[in-house]
Amino acid sequence: MPDEAVTVTAAPSVDGAVNPLREGLASQGVANPCTAVFFGASGDLFKRMLLPAVYSMKLRGTLPTDFALVGFARSKYTDDTFRDYCKEQLDQFMPDGKKPQGALWDDFSKRISYMSADFSDKRHFVALKDRLAQNDEQFGTAGNHLFYLATPPPVFPEIIKHLKEAGLDKNDKGWTRIVVEKPFGTDLQSARALQQSIEAVFPESEIYRIDHYLGKEPVQDIIALRFANTIFEPIWNRNYVQNVQITSAESLGVEERGGYYESAGALRDMIQNHVINLLALVAMEPPISAHADDIRNEKYKVLSAIAPPAYADVWSVSARGQYGPGTIDSKPVIGYRQEQDVSPSSNTDTFAAVKLYVENWRWAGVPFYLRSGKRLPRKVAEIAVTFRPIPHRFYGESTDKIEPNVLVIKIEPDEGISLRFEAKVPGPKEHIRSVFMDFSYGTGFGVVSPPAYERLIGDAIAGDQTLFTRWDAVERAWEIVTPVLDVWHNTKDFSFPNYAAGSQGPQSANDLFGEWRRI
């Protein structure tokens, strides 16, 4: 697909003059020269996701022409050896196998530098300030600085503190923005503490809390489906909707992330952020505009309408599981407790399900079922809106079951929409059967969307916060799941594992709701 026709505001010069040639150009983010500093640049996230996303932007022409990248991490590299490292990683991780080469790579690589640094040493941040000033001079990056925290979360506060102490929290020449990777805290208390450390240095308008899930095209399509069509809105409420099921399932286990996952679990890792964000998009009222805060205001209103479960009710509205050995794709796989860096007696949840209610005029009484798990039969992310049964059945003699209509918004792996409705089977008898009408974005538009990180980094450079989570929403999401986390934490005996890898999840989830769509 060609570049989206996104009109960017004309780029003001240093003295505020506007470049009239910018008007109407179909470019996204190109108008913002900047230096991006990646803290944790020798880590996994940088090499697998962030660096390929930035270089893909270079190939597409969506990266600012006046751009520089600074890697800042503990590992020992020089500028030259870090460039070699970047090239090696791009060789391995660029989507579609695009190799870094030729004039574009030469132009990109000369803008890469590296600082071997200790996050706890203020002097290294003072040196960073000098490096940024040097980049502004050498590469025309106009004093615009993007700080990307791609380190383990415990280091965030230290980095932020030193940015402030080194005077990097703002500058007179251009903008300063900070991108904070998820997870944003490990519970409500730690999230608030992290927020305090960030907001003491950066205003909310400069904080970009990244949840790469929100950068996925199908997630953005939810808004288009709801608000670019008239047919759904009249029935998108408690009068017609029986329940909403949001599923994010994976067939993979924890892979090499056992150490992280032990302290996280499915509820923290997926439900508190990705899945609750999907709920907000599905349930929110129409925003008055596509402006970031108009959309984020509506999302927050939905979350504030969700009452956190009462502590006494947690077991009646949640289910928890951990996979044991089983079979995926006809191959035997080990259980969670046998995974690398996982305790043999671990009580971490690899499956979590909760039932929530959005207590407002539109949704009162409609259950929203959220579930996420690892080692389920296949990778599926979807939102299924099940409509109420027909009010009167006049096929008196037929014994056919008449199923309710279901609208499924498919996010992964086959992005699209399907609608289940009932149809008469051809013939003299009045037989009714469910049929599916399927729309796939892949065949509908034949478009491969840019990876989520590419979109989100571009948005951060362009200053568009729409797809980033605002603090009030993060805090509210933690408040919603806190009673569940607390009760689960205080329950010691779960008889884990309680579902076999490759199964539909723990029986307790099925007993609890009974209406799950099969994965």
Place this chain on the structure above:
Amino acid sequence: MATDLTPTANVATMTIVVYFEDAAIGELARDRIRTLASKHPSRVILFDATADSERREEGPDWIEIGVKSAQPVALSSALAELRVREVPVVLLWIAPGIGDDERFCALAPDAQTIVYNSSLVHEGDEALRELVDYVARHPELALADIAYLRLAPWQESVAILFDGSDVAELSRLQRVEVTCGSEPEAFYLLGWLASRLNWSPGDPNTVRDRSGNPVEYAITREGEPRRIRRVALRSSNATFVAEVDRNGETIALRVENGGSHPQRNRAIEDPGIAALVERAILAGHHDRIFAESLAAAGGILSRRKEQP
């Protein structure tokens, strides 16, 4: 023949009507439209003016008709019969002459978007002049020109040259040079600059800036048709150059004799005809900048006509 009872769900986003009068261009068009239709499921109707033939169908959504001797009304009638009613009609007109062409006039009223290519058939400025006249007479038409859409990376590149403090140089420009394999792209680029910077037509090979000062322009025909190779804008202080690099991989941006930026390289981004048609369909006809650039190019061309 047995009826196929396999349940299917068709998706159609538009009806694409292609008209061509040259067999080689027709082959190219078929190939590109198949690419486009694979991305945007569409019913495709090809009017092949190189032959007379019965309707030939490849499935329900690919229909070819030889219309060499057909009356214009036969074309509009076929379109009315074959189009998908609920989705827009896009007319891709790949033939010389639109203003007085009866067939074009028969098909255009049914099209929500018309896609033209002023540099496909002629490498000179004839087709662009004709388009300027036609659009002036039919401002209501939703029309996009591939030759203009092809400029996008060059517009971006030229704009980037004047970001930041160099923006002041735009009011000091004295000369613009465009090296290009065909003229429509060059005149579109001049028209775009003129429309953005409030230039007005001047003497032949000259425009006037907003203060009335002359800005010379020179177009050099060199290289492949439909490809720009170099744009240079000289101000009183420096020369701003966007040029395809030696390997033809990138557009190199540099400022000679001044300026505040080092040389930079951007992807050339040559998206191909299918993607340009797609751009035309998705955004082209909403493009106010295009309309203003076309009008400005028309003004410059009108003075050029007065050359001896």
